[in-house]
Amino acid sequence: MGLLDDDRITAALTELDGWQRDGDAIAKTFTFSSFGAAMAFMAAAAPRIDEMDHHPEWSNVYDRVTVRLSSHDAGGITERDVTLATVLEQVSGTVP
Numbered sequence: 001m002g003l004l005d006d007d008r009i010t011a012a013l014t015e016l017d018g019w020q021r022d023g024d025a026i027a028k029t030f031t032f033s034s035f036g037a038a039m040a041f042m043a044a045a046a047p048r049i050d051e052m053d054h055h056p057e058w059s060n061v062y063d064r065v066t067v068r069l070s071s072h073d074a075g076g077i078t079e080r081d082v083t084l085a086t087v088l089e090q091v092s093g094t095v096p
């Protein structure tokens with residue numbers, strides 16, 4: 001799957017709450033109710049990520065998870081990143 005052009009990236013970001021362009025990636029910091037909720041988000045997302053075989057760069061600090069999505073094989077942002085962002089939005093909504 002190929003790299004997205006700037007217009008497609010901008011269009012995708014308008015559909016995704018709180019996501020920003022970060023160079024060759026799209027990024028968001030999710031904030032949860034607690035450290036446990038942040039861990040639950042990562043645990044719930046992990047099988048979905050593996051199913052997609054498309055993996056985020058992500059890190060946790062206390063109740064926050066910062067996610068950066070880029071397609072390393074393509075060298076930038078592809079539809080796989082937009083799809084994974086949509087999945088992470090959906091998973092984040094399931095965490096109390």
Ligand SMILES: C[C@H](O)[C@H](O)[C@H]1CNC2=NC(N)=NC(=O)C2=N1
Nearest residue numbers: 053054055056070071072073074
């Ligand atoms: C062989 C396997 O499909 C690849 O290494 C996958 C795994 N997950 C990946 N994740 C991301 N973000 N980019 C990739 O290019 C990528 N490649």
